[in-house]
Amino acid sequence: MRGKLPHPGSLVAFALLALVAGGFVALAAIGGERPTLLSIGPYLWRVLAFSIVQAALSTLLSLALGLALALALARRRFPGRGMVLALLGTTMVIPTIVAVFAVFAVYGRSGWAAEIAALLGWNNSFSIFGYPGILIAHVFLNGPFVARILLDALSLVPAEHWRLASAFGFSPAHVFRHLDWPVLRAELPGLAGLVFLLCFKSFAIVLALGGGPSRSTLEVAIYEALKIDLDFGRAAWLSLIQLAICLTLTGVLNWAFTRPPTAHTVRGLIRRPDARSGALQLLDAVILTAAALFIAPLAFSLLSGLNDIPDVVDADLLRAFATSMTIAVIAAMIACLLALALASAARRWRVTLRSPRVAAFYDFLPNTLLAVPPFALTAGLFLILRRFVDPSAAGIILLPLINGLAAMPFAYRSLAPRLLTAEERYGRVAASLGVIGANKLMIMDWPLIRRPLGAAFALAMALSFGDFGIIALFGGQDLVTLPYLLFERLGSYRLDEAAAIGLFIVLVAFTLAHMSGRLSHAGD
Amino acid sequence: MLVIEDCRLTWPDFTADYSMTVQTGALCAIIGPSGGGKTTLLHMIAGFEIPESGRLTFDGVDLLPLEPAKRPVAIVFQDHNLFPHLSAAQNVALGIRPSLRMSEDEIRLIDEMLEAVGLKGFGGRKPGEMSGGQRQRVALARALVSGRPMILLDEPFSSLDPGLRRDMVQLVGDLRRRRPVTILMTIHTPEDVASLADQMVFVADGRVLASDSPSAILGGTLASRIAAAVSDG
Numbered sequence: 001m002r003g004k005l006p007h008p009g010s011l012v013a014f015a016l017l018a019l020v021a022g023g024f025v026a027l028a029a030i031g032g033e034r035p036t037l038l039s040i041g042p043y044l045w046r047v048l049a050f051s052i053v054q055a056a057l058s059t060l061l062s063l064a065l066g067l068a069l070a071l072a073l074a075r076r077r078f079p080g081r082g083m084v085l086a087l088l089g090t091t092m093v094i095p096t097i098v099a100v101f102a103v104f105a106v107y108g109r110s111g112w113a114a115e116i117a118a119l120l121g122w123n124n125s126f127s128i129f130g131y132p133g134i135l136i137a138h139v140f141l142n143g144p145f146v147a148r149i150l151l152d153a154l155s156l157v158p159a160e161h162w163r164l165a166s167a168f169g170f171s172p173a174h175v176f177r178h179l180d181w182p183v184l185r186a187e188l189p190g191l192a193g194l195v196f197l198l199c200f201k202s203f204a205i206v207l208a209l210g211g212g213p214s215r216s217t218l219e220v221a222i223y224e225a226l227k228i229d230l231d232f233g234r235a236a237w238l239s240l241i242q243l244a245i246c247l248t249l250t251g252v253l254n255w256a257f258t259r260p261p262t263a264h265t266v267r268g269l270i271r272r273p274d275a276r277s278g279a280l281q282l283l284d285a286v287i288l289t290a291a292a293l294f295i296a297p298l299a300f301s302l303l304s305g306l307n308d309i310p311d312v313v314d315a316d317l318l319r320a321f322a323t324s325m326t327i328a329v330i331a332a333m334i335a336c337l338l339a340l341a342l343a344s345a346a347r348r349w350r351v352t353l354r355s356p357r358v359a360a361f362y363d364f365l366p367n368t369l370l371a372v373p374p375f376a377l378t379a380g381l382f383l384i385l386r387r388f389v390d391p392s393a394a395g396i397i398l399l400p401l402i403n404g405l406a407a408m409p410f411a412y413r414s415l416a417p418r419l420l421t422a423e424e425r426y427g428r429v430a431a432s433l434g435v436i437g438a439n440k441l442m443i444m445d446w447p448l449i450r451r452p453l454g455a456a457f458a459l460a461m462a463l464s465f466g467d468f469g470i471i472a473l474f475g476g477q478d479l480v481t482l483p484y485l486l487f488e489r490l491g492s493y494r495l496d497e498a499a500a501i502g503l504f505i506v507l508v509a510f511t512l513a514h515m516s517g518r519l520s521h522a523g524d
Numbered sequence: 525m526l527v528i529e530d531c532r533l534t535w536p537d538f539t540a541d542y543s544m545t546v547q548t549g550a551l552c553a554i555i556g557p558s559g560g561g562k563t564t565l566l567h568m569i570a571g572f573e574i575p576e577s578g579r580l581t582f583d584g585v586d587l588l589p590l591e592p593a594k595r596p597v598a599i600v601f602q603d604h605n606l607f608p609h610l611s612a613a614q615n616v617a618l619g620i621r622p623s624l625r626m627s628e629d630e631i632r633l634i635d636e637m638l639e640a641v642g643l644k645g646f647g648g649r650k651p652g653e654m655s656g657g658q659r660q661r662v663a664l665a666r667a668l669v670s671g672r673p674m675i676l677l678d679e680p681f682s683s684l685d686p687g688l689r690r691d692m693v694q695l696v697g698d699l700r701r702r703r704p705v706t707i708l709m710t711i712h713t714p715e716d717v718a719s720l721a722d723q724m725v726f727v728a729d730g731r732v733l734a735s736d737s738p739s740a741i742l743g744g745t746l747a748s749r750i751a752a753a754v755s756d757g
Contacts, residue, residue, distance in 0.1 A: 158604035163572050164618075169593025174622040182609040271572075 009345020012338050013365055016405075020372060023380025024243065027236040030383055040234050043214075043221075044241070051217040054131065054206070055199035058138035062195050063188065065139055066146025069291050071180060072284040073147065074154045075275050085151065087299065088144040093513040095466025096204040097483045098302065098502045099137045101490060103128060103209060105301040105499065107136060112297060129211025137205040140298050142195045143291075153187045154180060165273050172274035193253040201246065201373050204468040204483075208490065218242040222375040227473050232383060239376035250371030254364075302506060305499025312500040317485065321504075324465050324481040327400045332460035334404025336453060339411035342366065344441075347419045351427060363416070366409035374402050378470045395474025399481075402470055407460035414452040414459075414520055422448040455520035462512035466505050526674065526706065531568060531578030533730075540564055540730030541578075546706060546723060548583060548673075551696075553717045553738065554710040556727035562710040565727060566676045569708070570599045582674060582706075598667035602679040605663035606651040612638065612662045613647035619670035637665040640702065641695060657688045661695070668699060677709035686713075693717055714742055 069088075073081065107113050107128045114126075126132070157179055165175055203219040210216055216224065218238055225235035274280055346362035349355045378398055385394040422445045430436075430444045468483035475484040482505050489498040526546040533540045540561045546552045554562050567573045569580065571592035580587045587595050598619065606615045610624075616634045617624050626634070638647055641661040651659050660680055667675045677696070681689040696707065697720045711717055714724065717738070724741040726734040734741060 160601040160604035161607065163567070163570070163592070163599070163601070164605070164607075166572065166592040167570060167595075167597070167599055168618055168622050169591070170622050178607050178610070178618075178622070182607070 007345050008341040012341040023377050026383040027239050027380045030232050030236040046214045047216050047221045055196050058199040059196045061139045062142035062146050065143035068287045069147035070150035072287040088148040091144040097468035097486050099141050100208040101498050101502045102298040102301045103133050103137045106297045133209035138199050153183050172277045172280050175274040197249050219375045235379045239379045242373045242376045246371045246373050302503045305503040308496045308500035312497050320480045320482045320485045328461040328464040330400035331403035331464035332457045335407040335411045335460040336457050338408050339415050343416040343419050351423050366412040370409045374469050392478045395479050403464035407463045411456035414456045418449045418452050451519045455516045458512045458516035462509045466509040527581045529579040531575035533575050544732045548706050549704050550722040551707045552723040553721040554725050555714045560728040561730040562727050566678050570597050571595050596672050597674045598670045598672045599676040600663045600667050600680045602682050608651050612649050616666045619666035637669045641665045657684050674706045679710050682712050
């Protein structure tokens with residue numbers, strides 16, 4: 001019998017736990033060697049306080065923008081609205097390093113805003129470093145995302161409720177109280193938690209726009225300890241604390257705000273009774289104009305790089321492109337294979353072995369991984385690897401691995417439901433015919449999962465391709481990715497070249513994300 | 525009397541053109557195949573759909589220029605009648621005033637109506653804590669409490685099992701005795717209301733193809749066609 005062999009899924013689960021635990025133990029061992037915690041105490045408090053305050057402010061502003069924008073867009077119909085919605089959905093795929101560029105290009109010392117201020121004769125003493133730049137970048141990336149999620153949630157209000165609202169003569173205040181607010185209230189806490197976590201873990205934006213050693217998030221502080229000060233004890237302690245905070249936050253989020261995944265609904269036009277209120281028409285006009293003035297310049301700042309694309313295409317760029325692509329492909333393969341193994345193990349436990357608890361563990365594992373901060377994990381693994389290989393080789397191993405692990409939860413989310421569907425449809429037939437193992441995968445599952453697998457692969461590539469995370473640690477002479485190249489150009493204030501490279505990154509990432517969207521929305 | 529004269533509504537793939545009359549105080553059952561325009565007819569009377577031409581009056585009052593909220597009409601849908609964040613009593617209160625600020629008398633009236641639909645003591649429950657049948661009863665109570673002279677029921681009991689469905693139809697019959705009201709209801713299973721309805725109309729292809737007493741409709745020459753149409757709906 002082949003049944004004695006362990007399922008690939010359990011091997012993967014074991015390997016993942018071992019990897020995280022190994023990194024953790026390595027950190028604890030180093031951190032325990034020297035009593036560094038006390039010595040870094042004041043520094044740690046400063047970093048923690050800054051991380052929390054900037055994340056809280058970013059969250060507040062992102063939610064405010066997202067909320068106002070979602071309500072205004074829900075109430076209004078105008079030509080080009082569909083395109084605006086599509087644009088809102090894409091800001092999540094904008095690589096953070098590109099957002100950094102956008103902030104420089106618009107609000108930097110020679111940016112558009114400064115030029116306009118100079119034209120108007122205003123003295124421009126505004127510096128983007130510190131809170132302004134960080135908040136602008138975070139709100140630019142997260143505000144539209146919040147708006148998109150809230151709009152989707154608002155559109156799930158049953159048409160009957162809108163008819164009732166008309167039939168009862170709801171005023172705009174009643175519409176808000178009985179139709180919009182209950183939906184928003186259900187979504188906001190979870191969204192706030194998610195945006196806070198993202199901003200708390202923020203790396204590229206804070207590294208480039210922080211403008212001072214005390215204005216760091218823990219991720220940046222870990223990077224500085226590892227790369228600049230070579231203080232492994234400090235890195236270890238920071239990583240442990242970062243791990244503990246992120247895991248706790250994610251645990252609380254998962255526990256408090258599990259909600260059923262929202263269905264993709266297509267619905268006809270709903271006539272909102274509050275759309276005709278004059279006061280709301282004015283308010284929405286103000287909101288939409290203000291949001292457009294904030295988002296559009298940042299979103300379109302890259303277009304200035306269009307003319308410079310021919311100039312930046314050189315051997316360096318092509319080599320960086322090839323490196324980024326290679327890393328993205330390997331990361332996507334890692335993400336998809338791990339997700340597939342875990343999802344099929346979850347299905348086996350749920351359906352065949354009837355043990356939903358074990359299945360839930362497999363479901364939970366990818367979510368937990370989402371909580372592991374990449375620099376903390378990288379720090380741990382690097383401390384192990386540096387005993388065996390030199391730093392640039394460690395980078396070549398760790399980059400695709402960490403990027404793959406970061407993308408795995410998304411791959412899991414698109415694959416797991418399809419595998420269950422396949423089992424529900426054909427599981428009994430397959431069992432009675434004795435189709436198991438690899439045959440089952442090829443005959444029964446493949447037709448149903450090949451599109452979501454393609455979608456997951458493309459999305460994982462998009463995420464990895466634009467990522468400016470731990471490459472900051474390993475990048476240098478031997479290892480240059482496109483986002484790293486962009487970071488270097490930004491550092492030397494060569495904004496035109498940075499724009500061209502950023503445009504290039506965004507084009508590739510968007511193409512991949514678009515392919516992913518097409519594949520996941522295509523019928524089975 | 526409700527008078528509908530040549531009310532035309534057009535969509536790219538569907539055209540409706542309704543003409544019919546219903547006596548004030550009558551219970552009119554509307555039957556016909558799915559997609560034949562039954563719900564659209566009710567939505568037009570309620571004001572959710574506006575006909576491009578034709579006349580729509582109730583007891584001499586032209587309804588067409590009126591907003592949905594100003595029409596003498598209360599409506600109960602097949603599903604999603606209640607707001608999930610409000611209690612049963614609050615959901616009923618919406619029928620009186622959307623602000624939910626109620627006088628002592630109105631609070632008593634709401635309790636009475638909930639009792640009338642068999643939900644005494646359920647006022648504090650949220651819709652999520654009630655069964656499908658109970659939720660529809662709350663919606664009925666709200667339609668009654670609104671004091672509007674016409675109630676539209678759009679497949680109100682279709683998602684309930686047959687026994688419960690007959691109970692609910694019986695309830696509608698009983699409630700008519702409390703207050704004179706004109707009722708139009710669409711229904712999948714004509715036999716449930718045959719004994720109760722004063723009038724039955726058959727709607728298909730966006731037209732009122734027959735209007736008569738239930739026995740005439742169900743036993744007449746149209747019977748076989750209707751039976752065929754209803755069974756595939």
